[in-house]
Amino acid sequence: MEAFSIYIHYPFCLKRCPYCGFASSVDDRKLAERYRRALQQELVYRAKEPRWYNKSLQSIYFGGGTPSLMPNEYIARLISQIMQSFNCLPELEITLEVNPETRDANQFAFLRTAGVNRLSIGAQSFQPDELEFLGRIHSVEAVYETVQMARQAGFDNLSLDLIYGISGQTVESFNASIQKALDLRIEHISTYTLSIDEETHFAQEINAGRMPKPDGDLMADQYAALIEIMSNADFEHYELTNYARPGFRSRHNSAYWTHQHYLGLGCSAHSFDGEKRFWNARYIKKYIRNIGNSVKYSKANTDDYCANYRDGLAEGEEFLTPEMHQIEEFYLGLRTSTGVDLDSMADYINIPELNRLLEAGFIEILDRRLYAVEAHWLMLDEIILRLINTS
Numbered sequence: 001m002e003a004f005s006i007y008i009h010y011p012f013c014l015k016r017c018p019y020c021g022f023a024s025s026v027d028d029r030k031l032a033e034r035y036r037r038a039l040q041q042e043l044v045y046r047a048k049e050p051r052w053y054n055k056s057l058q059s060i061y062f063g064g065g066t067p068s069l070m071p072n073e074y075i076a077r078l079i080s081q082i083m084q085s086f087n088c089l090p091e092l093e094i095t096l097e098v099n100p101e102t103r104d105a106n107q108f109a110f111l112r113t114a115g116v117n118r119l120s121i122g123a124q125s126f127q128p129d130e131l132e133f134l135g136r137i138h139s140v141e142a143v144y145e146t147v148q149m150a151r152q153a154g155f156d157n158l159s160l161d162l163i164y165g166i167s168g169q170t171v172e173s174f175n176a177s178i179q180k181a182l183d184l185r186i187e188h189i190s191t192y193t194l195s196i197d198e199e200t201h202f203a204q205e206i207n208a209g210r211m212p213k214p215d216g217d218l219m220a221d222q223y224a225a226l227i228e229i230m231s232n233a234d235f236e237h238y239e240l241t242n243y244a245r246p247g248f249r250s251r252h253n254s255a256y257w258t259h260q261h262y263l264g265l266g267c268s269a270h271s272f273d274g275e276k277r278f279w280n281a282r283y284i285k286k287y288i289r290n291i292g293n294s295v296k297y298s299k300a301n302t303d304d305y306c307a308n309y310r311d312g313l314a315e316g317e318e319f320l321t322p323e324m325h326q327i328e329e330f331y332l333g334l335r336t337s338t339g340v341d342l343d344s345m346a347d348y349i350n351i352p353e354l355n356r357l358l359e360a361g362f363i364e365i366l367d368r369r370l371y372a373v374e375a376h377w378l379m380l381d382e383i384i385l386r387l388i389n390t391s
């Protein structure tokens, strides 16, 4: 049976970080209640779609926003609703993102009992000045306490997020943050370069000349140091931004990179059923409105319930042609340490560029598989653009 994953987006945060480009909003009790009701309704509807019937659920991921702000009972109810609605694999991975500021020993113990077996902790840095620059509301101590509480609650699979390319950060200060994460015996680390999305406060500051742009050379040096430290610590660099101890790769994220199917619930969430990608409205109120319209519509059209309500629910969709499918697999596969099958991609590869990139050491071919060389993963977008034959 084919496997699939479920992503649940909770867009509320205690405070909006100035660099944040995610669909998130400052917590608003009434709106959050309406949102949670809409989310449950969407789950009921989606579970009736035949496209998920003959598939096994391998992972659930609560992301955001700050999903650790959801009431405990609500999270437990969603998990149990999902388990009753879909065929679940016994080794179901259930991850919840946690902002260290919301740490709560009782919540962690409750979540563990409710089936959550992996926490992804938004540490971002172990340097107080960097956290302040990022506008994070939590302290370094809060990260330590979060890890300790999680361990006490029985979590043996923890992931930490770290950011580099922060203004004022150095190679040394980033190395120190990585080392502190390693000292905590974390199972998984995700590292992100500070990207500046339009419409963020940071973008405005940079455009107004009040803040420097992230320094590409510094990021390249930090990346080089990062891959060396993680390799010495016996972490597998299994995807562009992700490192895991053996046996602790994120099953959920791996599903995206191997082009498996997924159902996204909540505002801005995307779904993919193997043929079609479809997505929900980005903005919270629009999403709630779309769900409300779908409820009304489905009540009035019970005969054609599943076929029709979606028109009001999804904000957009695209069908993937076989060519788009292949190119996406290529793009996603090159982000990983498993690379891509060269023969299945033969029609789409620009051979002269392939040879040039091979000669320059940016890519390599082993046993008919094509890999991007780890030292150059930061340049993946450019490598892929050059490799793909668009003619």
Ligand code: SF4
Pocket (backbone or CB within 6 Å): 012, 013, 015, 016, 017, 019, 020, 021, 022, 024, 064, 065, 066, 099, 122
């Ligand atoms: S906590 Fe995360 S999702 Fe929320 S505003 Fe900050 S970066 Fe964005």
